[in-house]
Amino acid sequence: MAATGAAAATAAAAAPQWRTLIERSLKKNRSLAYSRYVQLATVRPDGRPACRTVVFRGFLDGADALTFVTDRRSEKVGQSAANPAAEVAWYLPVTREQYRVTGALRVVAAGDGDAALAAARRKAWTNMSDAGRSQFVWPHPGLPRIAADEAAFLQPAPDSAGDPVADFCLVVLNVEAVDYINLKQNRRIVFSQQQEGDAAAAAAAAGAQAAAAAASAGGGSGGDGSEGEGEVPRDPPLTLAGWTATEVNP
Amino acid sequence: MAATGAAAATAAAAAPQWRTLIERSLKKNRSLAYSRYVQLATVRPDGRPACRTVVFRGFLDGADALTFVTDRRSEKVGQSAANPAAEVAWYLPVTREQYRVTGALRVVAAGDGDAALAAARRKAWTNMSDAGRSQFVWPHPGLPRIAADEAAFLQPAPDSAGDPVADFCLVVLNVEAVDYINLKQNRRIVFSQQQEGDAAAAAAAAGAQAAAAAASAGGGSGGDGSEGEGEVPRDPPLTLAGWTATEVNP
Numbered sequence: 001m002a003a004t005g006a007a008a009a010t011a012a013a014a015a016p017q018w019r020t021l022i023e024r025s026l027k028k029n030r031s032l033a034y035s036r037y038v039q040l041a042t043v044r045p046d047g048r049p050a051c052r053t054v055v056f057r058g059f060l061d062g063a064d065a066l067t068f069v070t071d072r073r074s075e076k077v078g079q080s081a082a083n084p085a086a087e088v089a090w091y092l093p094v095t096r097e098q099y100r101v102t103g104a105l106r107v108v109a110a111g112d113g114d115a116a117l118a119a120a121r122r123k124a125w126t127n128m129s130d131a132g133r134s135q136f137v138w139p140h141p142g143l144p145r146i147a148a149d150e151a152a153f154l155q156p157a158p159d160s161a162g163d164p165v166a167d168f169c170l171v172v173l174n175v176e177a178v179d180y181i182n183l184k185q186n187r188r189i190v191f192s193q194q195q196e197g198d199a200a201a202a203a204a205a206a207g208a209q210a211a212a213a214a215a216s217a218g219g220g221s222g223g224d225g226s227e228g229e230g231e232v233p234r235d236p237p238l239t240l241a242g243w244t245a246t247e248v249n250p
Numbered sequence: 251m252a253a254t255g256a257a258a259a260t261a262a263a264a265a266p267q268w269r270t271l272i273e274r275s276l277k278k279n280r281s282l283a284y285s286r287y288v289q290l291a292t293v294r295p296d297g298r299p300a301c302r303t304v305v306f307r308g309f310l311d312g313a314d315a316l317t318f319v320t321d322r323r324s325e326k327v328g329q330s331a332a333n334p335a336a337e338v339a340w341y342l343p344v345t346r347e348q349y350r351v352t353g354a355l356r357v358v359a360a361g362d363g364d365a366a367l368a369a370a371r372r373k374a375w376t377n378m379s380d381a382g383r384s385q386f387v388w389p390h391p392g393l394p395r396i397a398a399d400e401a402a403f404l405q406p407a408p409d410s411a412g413d414p415v416a417d418f419c420l421v422v423l424n425v426e427a428v429d430y431i432n433l434k435q436n437r438r439i440v441f442s443q444q445q446e447g448d449a450a451a452a453a454a455a456a457g458a459q460a461a462a463a464a465a466s467a468g469g470g471s472g473g474d475g476s477e478g479e480g481e482v483p484r485d486p487p488l489t490l491a492g493w494t495a496t497e498v499n500p
Contacts, residue, residue: 049292049301050337089289091284093282100302127397142498142499143497145392145498248392249390249392250388
């Protein structure tokens with residue numbers, strides 16, 4: 001699992017290709033506000049899966065990690081403490097693309113000792129809408145709704161300029177793999193972090209990189225998926241930022 | 251975990267309220283073809299979660315179970331064999347509603363001995379589009395894409411009137427609980443299967459039923475969420491089809 005610091009170091013080089021693809025997809029889908037909604041899966045303490053919709057809040061400054069926000073009282077906080085493994089499914093309707101982003105969650109609560117993450121939490125708070133900030137002072141999510149609590153849903157939103165309220169948490173997904181599928185073109189690319197010295201994988205990935213570059217050029221020629229196959233250069237370059245890309249069958 | 255037979259028996263009575271809500275939501279979101287896309291979370295054999303987008307194919311005939319289709323070669327088939335627990339997240343953009351549907355998966359492959367499920371699998375096959383049927387004769391999903399396989403992506407679709415191809419599977423989600431949230435109205439209702447003799451839960455649920463009925467009446471008065479609270483009748487009726495509904499804090 002990539003630590004945030006390590007991710008920040010590699011991000012100083014070029015962004016990994018999966019991030020470039022996501023940013024391009026978000027731009028093409030920006031007419032739909034809910035294209036920033038993704039489904040986040042975690043595992044409950046009893047071993048069963050949990051899945052809910054969350055809002056993508058952007059990439060972490062200086063890193064290729066995804067950020068979300070949550071309430072410290074929510075079930076996903078306890079779930080990720082016991083098992084940080086997570087997978088996000090992100091469906092983008094305009095371009096008919098899906099990203100599956102696999103990684104480990106890091107919940108940044110009030111008092112977190114990592115100064116960069118504490119700053120990111122504060123920034124996320126400032127960027128929230130009034131309606132978004134209000135939810136963090138509502139009664140405990142998931143508990144039975146009772147009449148005595150109703151006034152609490154009507155209180156004014158906490159100030160965006162002040163400290164985040166105690167229950168406001170930033171959620172960071174440190175990315176380990178990305179599975180990208182383009183349903184218009186019937187293309188699928190799996191991005192994974194390269195193992196050091198894995199020259200065979202690098203060679204295999206080089207041809208896929210060319211295919212992926214063709215896919216990311218946009219427009220699409222109808223998706224027969226035959227471009228770039230089998231053209232492995234003799235001296236393959238290392239992939240960007242330690243990632244390999246492999247085109248696989250959809 | 252409810253067996254399909256038991257679900258069919260209770261469905262002979264009125265549909266559970268969560269199903270009525272889903273059907274109403276689908277109608278209101280029918281302008282978006284992708285409102286039938288949901289995210290399905292399972293657990294991988296190594297204990298990490300998996301999450302991907304699948305298409306809702308309707309309720310199982312005679313039951314309140316959700317159906318999907320999949321390729322027997324897909325990872326979710328192996329995952330659900332080892333751990334059938336699943337959760338679907340369903341976000342509906344027009345109405346800003348989310349359903350989280352928790353339950354157990356049953357994969358119906360070729361040669362399944364359950365005659366009703368085998369018939370449902372055949373019906374699902376017939377209802378697929380040509381493009382949908384084609385995918386089940388494509389090269390093994392997830393394996394590296396190679397030039398020698400490209401012609402296989404171009405072969406004609408298998409006949410809808412014939413037997414489903416061997417790799418075509420129906421996936422049934424037998425529902426155990428539903429967590430419904432309406433983001434426009436800031437209302438949330440949890441539906442769970444009633445334990446026999448759980449009179450206290452039935453009494454608590456009765457007030458929530460009234461609130462849920464107000465929510466399901468549609469239109470919405472602005473979502474202050476105060477209707478029906480605290481009005482527990484002295485002699486609460488049993489909830490429909492063995493389900494309880496509890497309004498909880500969003």
